[in-house]
């Protein structure tokens with residue numbers, strides 16, 4: 139049986155995770171009155187949404203039907219990858235595979251290794267599962283999170299996983315729209331509505347052409363001309379743009395500066411919590427590509443509740459029922475090596491060691507860099523990680539005493555400090571409140587704010603909200619009253635996607651024969667996202683199933699150790715396979 143405490147980390151774990159989101163929660167630790175270990179419950183199918191009627195702006199939860207993703211190439215490819223792992227030849231002896239980190243990447247690795255017949259042991263430093271999708275409960279039982287999370291139609295591995303776990307009805311789909319606040323018309327929103335009747339990319343083109351509030355026709359034409367090489371030359375062009383920032387690319391393609399102000403600032407902040415003058419253009423093109431090539435790619439869903447309970451628990455339950463386990467409060471402190479440089483054991487903060495046949499890091503890149511053994515440090519596979527640095531971000535929650543005129547959707551604030559926000563009292567069942575709103579907001583760029591007090595951050599957020607809701611919110615509290623708030627800071631979140639990061643992202647297979655790495659920063663085509671984390675886990679599991687000939691009678695011996703010379707990067711596939719005894 140599996141124990142976890144999803145609410146409220148301890149001081150020890152906060153520092154171990156390197157995520158001051160948890161340190162921040164520590165500051166509020168006195169308020170975590172309901173921090174008791176609770177049993178993970180079986181995946182319970184939530185009731186299907188009652189109201190599926192299309193509404194434009196609402197204060198009620200009104201979900202849209204799940205889009206038909208089956209049959210799309212990306213969904214079927216992801217399903218095929220799952221099938222490969224579920225259908226892998228059963229091992230004579232399941233491998234004991236030790237995974238450090240129970241974020242989505244570590245949990246995904248464990249799910250698919252268990253599906254392939256192995257026994258994963260997941261070690262998590264925090265007392266709860268989820269990492270960046272972690273969540274906490276306040277003294278009144280209200281949930282607050284490390285980050286506001288959106289699920290896209292263009293997340294095929296996410297969509298397959300929830301189907302495999304039987305929890306796909308936990309996704310609350312919204313209208314196929316992108317909705318932006320209008321800085322020059324406070325209180326107004328501008329919508330890009332993707333018509334259901336048109337295939338991709340026509341639905342996207344239609345959505346852009348129909349919107350005349352944000353860009354003028356000449357601006358739209360110049361923007362489209364700028365994007366032409368990406369459409370003509372496809373992936374090879376997209377990859378080459380990694381060395382340019384969005385701002386550099388705009389200058390090169392003669393895209394008017396107003397497109398930056400109207401579109402790219404909001405996009406860059408939403409994609410990587412930074413501004414366009416820092417963000418690699420490749421990121422924007424990858425996102426646009428997915429959204430324009432897949433009919434439902436930009437369709438968004440919210441999970442119906444917090445991720446630790448509604449998503450991570452069923453994942454942990456899946457592998458726990460198949461011989462795996464997850465241990466919370468188990469911080470990896472050191473990687474112990476054998477004389478040949480392979481991993482001997484994971485040494486935990488309490489001094490104990492955990493041994494296995496194979497070891498996986500599913501920790502954030504900023505932590506991995508600190509734990510790489512000195513003997514491995516010169517290998518390019520590990521030394522290149524230095525370029526990948528987590529970006530600060532802040533997640534703000536404000537509970538109001540009344541209902542605000544919001545929309546049942548994700549909203550791009552297009553204000554200097556806030557990025558995206560949502561009224562969770564209408565978007566997600568767990569927060570549903572017919573009488574009062576709760577705004578959850580991503581505060582970015584956060585570089586200059588991460589060291590400021592929570593009160594400063596709330597004051598700054600309210601100043602921006604006053605502009606977004608001029609008839610409802612005043613910072614002086616003369617209109618809607620703030621009932622309570624929570625600020626969660628993450629000084630190092632996803633890696634900052636500045637130019638030239640792509641060559642530094644490591645594949646899941648490391649040069650060390652019994653060591654693999656997964657995580658949203660590792661090589662996969664979905665950037666640093668939940669989809670990227672889940673896919674990295676699947677790719678890690680696939681690499682292990684391929685490398686270790688597990689249907690052979692014994693896997694007790696370790697694979698041959700690999701040369702540790704400088705420049706030894708990825709070992710040949712032949713060497714990476716377990717030699718049958």
Ligand SMILES: Cc1cc2nc3c(=O)[nH]c(=O)nc-3n(C[C@H](O)[C@H](O)[C@H](O)COP(=O)(O)OP(=O)(O)OC[C@H]3O[C@@H](n4cnc5c(N)ncnc54)[C@H](O)[C@@H]3O)c2cc1C
Nearest residue numbers: 239241242243263269270285287288470657658667668671
């Ligand atoms: C504010 C915010 C908003 C976001 N919004 C979205 C969104 O809308 N859509 C989207 O797709 N993505 C979004 N993301 C990104 C998404 O959350 C991440 O890409 C994804 O969750 C990363 O998963 P991971 O498993 O790779 O890493 P993590 O979630 O960081 O997991 C790593 C785990 O390792 C554990 N760990 C660390 N050190 C140790 C140690 N020494 N020993 C053992 N365990 C350790 C950590 O505690 C953690 O649980 C958002 C992120 C943030 C911060």
